[in-house]
Amino acid sequence: MTELSQIRNFSIVAHIDHGKSTLSDRLIQFTGGLTAREMKEQVLDNMEIERERGITIKAQTVRLNYKAKDGKSYVLNLMDTPGHVDFAYEVSRSLAACEGSILVVDASQGVEAQTLANVYQAIDNNHEIVPVLNKVDLPAAEPERVRAQIEDVIGIDASEAVLASAKSGIGIEDVLEAIVSKLPAPKGDPTAPLKALLVDAWYDPYLGVVVLVRVFDGFLKPGQQIKLMNAGATYKIDKLGVFQPKATDVEALGPGEVGFFTAQIKEVQDAAVGDTITDERKPTSQALTGFKEVQPVVFCGIFPVDAADFEDLRSAMGKLRLNDASFSYEMETSAALGFGFRCGFLGLLHLEIIQERLSREFNLDLIATAPSVVYKIYMNNGDVIDLHNPADMPDPVKIDHIEEPWIKATIFTPDDYLGAVIKLCQDRRGIQTDLSYVGSRAMAVYELPLNEVVFDFYDRLKSISKGYASFDYTIEEYREGDLVKMSILVNAEPVDALSMLVHRDRAEQRGRGMCEKMKDLIPQHLFVIPIQAAIGGRIIARETVRALRKDVTAKCYGGDATRKKKLLEKQKEGKKKMRQFGKVEIPQEAFIAALKMDND
Template identity: 70%
Template sequence: MTDLAHIRNFSIVAHIDHGKSTLADRLIQETGTVKDRDMKEQLLDAMDIERERGITIKANTVRIDYRADDGQDYVLNLIDTPGHVDFAYEVSRSMRAVEGSLLVVDSTQGVEAQTLANVYQAIDADHEIVPVLNKIDLPASDCDRVAEQIEDVIGIDASGAIQVSAKTGQGIHETLEAIVTQLPAPAGDRDAPLKAMLVDSWYDAYLGVIVLVRVMDGVLKKGDRVRMMSNGSLHHVDRIGVFRPQMETIGELGPGEIGFLTASIKQVRDTSVGDTITHEKKGATEPLPGFHPSVPVVFCGLFPVDSAEFEDLRDAIEKLALNDASFSYEMETSAALGFGFRCGFLGLLHLEVIRDRIEREYGIDLITTAPSVIYHIYMRDGTMRELHNPADMPDLTHVDHLEEPRIRATILVPDDYLGDVLKLCQDRRGIQETLTYAGSRAMVVYDLPLNEVVFDFYDRLKSVTKGYASFDYQLTGYRADNLVKMQILVNDEPVDALSVMVHRDRAEMRGRAMVEKLKDLIPRHMFKIPIQAAIGGKVIARETLSALRKDVTAKCYGGDATRKRKLLEKQKAGKKKMRQFGKVDIPQEAFISALKMDS
């Protein structure tokens, strides 16, 4: 049992690539938590895809024992959080489980968009924040300028910011001392009824569901009967432990401690994140304030290239959903692609990560349809429906108006590229809210339609600013706009996988680009194929793919011209009939390439 005054719970927050995971590695190494021979880079990033992309996707915890300069022994519980906007949900959960944060800022880059977003989450959770300036070993490092920027942009006193190089280990001892002296100890009552917050849960093939908890009040022991307060389910605790980063079983978890429990739970669905765990008898009456549930922002269809692999795909998706509470799915069928799933994600990076994991961990080749967002359709009879897939759009005669989701985007960009960024946002139907300066960098806030952002806004932003812009957004609500459903017809047949929602003013440009692209992607057939973009019954763009021609007059030499004409007329009639009954095969690449456009 550890005295509350000697526990410190903290998380590390920062923008992408500012060195969170490397700093966590050094703190673990400095305190001897992991032996040098077992040490590796990004120790807490367990997934292959995290190590490969060099990003953190899941928040991970580790318990560190540290003897401070005052001779006292302290227990430090560290949570390493992701930096990407798509995984901000992981960050918000981790914040609620701890009392303080280390704010890591790259001393060469300064404050970025995601730095702001993550700091505001920490401030919302009432955290004590210790600024840390990382990468001081680099020649471009400028600590005074960055400290000033932290004070200007975020409003935190950075005069005592710790200067660190997580790569070389310089300043790590000072960081540990600051954690012990500047961050508050947790509060909690050992004798009160048990209240433990469920921070995360994931599936393990041997142990069943592993539940990460932060005990607020009371004591959790092995053998206890516990109740989940949200659904009332009862479980018998098999083991209790902590991560050092390996699992280590212990006898009990007291107030202020973070650890895990297993209780032969079969499904992660039974453990909702943010739930309160209490004892079956003499339990708590009021649950802890939970987290806001995560809301999927981007939807797309996932279909197996080989339809025989559908069952394998179902299996893979169910297993991934066990580990990822923010990923949702339901079955759907498509005339062009067969059986598949309509999945909801927190953003495009989340979509890419899930898709990569299915292809890599389960060996299934996938087709991904166009990402779309949820639209609200207000019918003439006063009801409101949610539209997840443009192909399901109801008859327009019954529709009163459509609303689309809007976001508030914060973009930090060097002054030289500001014009390009403003033009990009303007092209995407953005409304400028504010433009301020922090040093030589502009901070622009735009109101943008999410529909325009999910395609390739982030890629375009990075390319017009040579990678220097940083971008963060939050949903603000829905607003009506002049939106229409554009269909692509190939040989007069609508292709549902290529239906998209577009703004009426941009529909013609978008339709023309799509049919031109498809003309190059669809192979030629024995008959000519019209490719059209249409809104309702009105065709707005058309291209014709010419037919392959067989020379039927080759056998005629000399003689009467009417004989040649007769053969050509016969061929023409045959092609006409063929076009009526012929099936056009659209290759899989065409779907993906036709939707990647907008450049």
């Protein structure tokens, strides 16, 4: 059992690509957590997709032993948290398990949107914050400018910010000394009843569910009967340990310590992030605050390209769900795409990651429908329905009004691209709430409807700013909107997979774009195919796929014109009949291309 005064629990907050994982690697290496032979880049990122994209998806923890310059030995618990907004709740629980944070800012790029979001979360958790200016060895580094930026934008003192380069190993010892001297030690009562925070949980094929835990009061020991207070379930602890970064068994975990346990928990959803763990026989009187159920924000349908892969897709989703309780799915059928699943995600990055993991790890070819958000539909009889799939929308006559989710978006952009960014936000029904300058960069704060962002907002923002703008958002509230269901009809038949809820003002523009796209994608048939966008019974856009023509008058040479006319009239009748009974085959490629985000 380590003295409380010699424990430090901290997390690293940073924008994507500012060197968070590299700094974690250097801290592990410097404190001797792994030998030079065992070291690899991004030690704490286990998934191939995490390494490839340079992002953290799952929170990881590592316990480091450090002998400081004052001669004392300290135990440092590092929480490596995801940086992306989709995982904001997981980040908030990881931060609740720490007393301090290291704020890593790239000395050449300065403060970015995600830096801001995550550092404000750390401040909300009453963290002591140590700023670290990373990449100071780059020719473009401007530490003094970035120091001033941190003070102006975030409002924390950066005069003693540590200058470091995680890649070159410069200033690593200074970072460790700053952790020991500036971050507070945890508080806790070893004699009080057990009170611990469930920080994260994942599935291990050999051990079952492994739970990451931070102890606040009391002790955790193998064989102990514990209770999850929000879930109401009880379990017996089998195995207790810490990551150094290799898993090492321990006899007990006391106040201020971070470790893991296994307790024959069968499914990850039984161990909800943020739950309070206590002793079953001598429980604590009050649970830790801040627990909430994680709700999916973005929904989309996922279908196999080949219907024979449906069972493989079902088992792949089951396996992914084992490790990610925030991902939900249920079966759905579509007349156009066959059998598939309606899936719920925390946000757009989460959707992209799950889709990529399904196709990579399980070798599946998939079609994903356009993402939609959760709408609240208020009926005339007083009922409120949560609508995930636009195809399930009730009869408009019975609807009183519809509410849609709005977000607060923070966009950082170089001054040159500000005009284009403002135009993009206005086109997407954005309301500007703030615009300020940080050096030569503008910070625009907008309120935007989430359904305008899920299409292709991020891609458009990156292309108009040549990749320099950074974007972060938080979900604010639901607001009433003039929303209508737009259906796409091919040969007068509605195609359910392409229906969507849009704002009335933008329906015509989006409908026209969709019809033009479908016109290029549907192959010609022997009859004319009308492609229409409709709101209820009103057609708002139309394109026509021309018919393949057989020259029936080819055999007429010379002679009376009425003979030709007769053949053409006969052909016209045949085409009319064919159009009545003919079925339009929409190729899968057409769906995939049409469902790729609109580039309007």
